[in-house]
Amino acid sequence: MTSARAVSGGSSVGSASQFPYMVSVQGPVVMCQGALVDLKHVVTTATCVNNLPPSDVNVRVGSTKYYEGGLSEAVTVITVHPAFDKSTYDNNIAVLTLAGSLPAGTSIKPIPLAESDPPVGSPGVVTSFGATNAQNDLPDFLQQATLTTFSATQCQNSKGGRVTSRMMCAGDPTGAKDTCPADQGAPLAHQGRLVGIYSWGASCGLATPNTSSPVFNRISTLTTWINTVMSKG
Incomplete structure (x- = not known):
């Protein structure tokens, strides 16, 4: 990631x-x-x-x-x-x-399960052993990155209406941090609680709101x- x-x-x-x-x-x-x-x-x-x-x-x-x-x-x-x-x-x-x-x-x-969503714009840490680039190169060590939670409107608009109420988006507004396809299942944590599990839409470096930015299961x-x-x- x-x-x-x-x-x-x-x-x-x-x-x-x-x-x-x-x-x-x-x-x-x-x-x-x-x-x-x-x-x-x-x-x-x-x-x-x-x-x-x-x-x-x-x-x-x-x-x-x-x-x-x-x-x-x-x-x-x-x-x-x-x-x-x-x-x-x-x-x-x-x-x-x-x-x-x-x-x-x-x-x-x-890790405790989140019973509510983090506020929009909150930082969340995603961790993964998955690929570090679009070529699916795997790292030797666990990787971490801090992503920002997007609003439901941002998420829905960037995904062309494909987002359900059980999904949420998070990424880096600059596009410098992201998930990759091999990160399937990567946990997203906020304040010590599990708020998301990476599901689909990895873009390997285009994490700003777009059609490929990552979508997480909304644990709440x-x-x-x-x-x-x-x-x-």
Whole structure:
């Protein structure tokens, strides 16, 4: 997640304790991001895991590298939102239930779900192990970038009316910071709470409001469903 100018849009994260909720979602045919929302559940996008058997997916937590360090845990249940629409990306959300409960610590800690949206123009930090440019070059370390939340009108106008009430936009007004396609599922945090999960529209360096700037799942509208899934085990 960065601009089209290599990693100048974002910066490397030095310690897993900075973003202890960060998750790499991995498997034979998938490499996405996610957020640890309790010690046994991860939130990611439906497009990351839809139609995959749980045995094909595992997560890595507590590391600034997606391929080593921290803990790797198997997934036993994949719950995709029942109203997920793969043509519009509405309700593009899924909950992964892990095989075991993770040990809490400085580098492994869930992030609370936002129950309301951040004010328009607020900064949010997005983190990802995904590509750093349009050529899909993967970084060695977790990347972070601060994006600004756009108004619903800005978001809707830039997307030609494709934004539903369960989506929100965030980016950098200068276009210097952005997400890329491989950042699917990247968490957006504001004041210590999960406010968004990157869903669609990455432009790899054109994050100002435009037809390609990133769109996130609006977590405040999905909190009830996520909590219901987690309460089942």
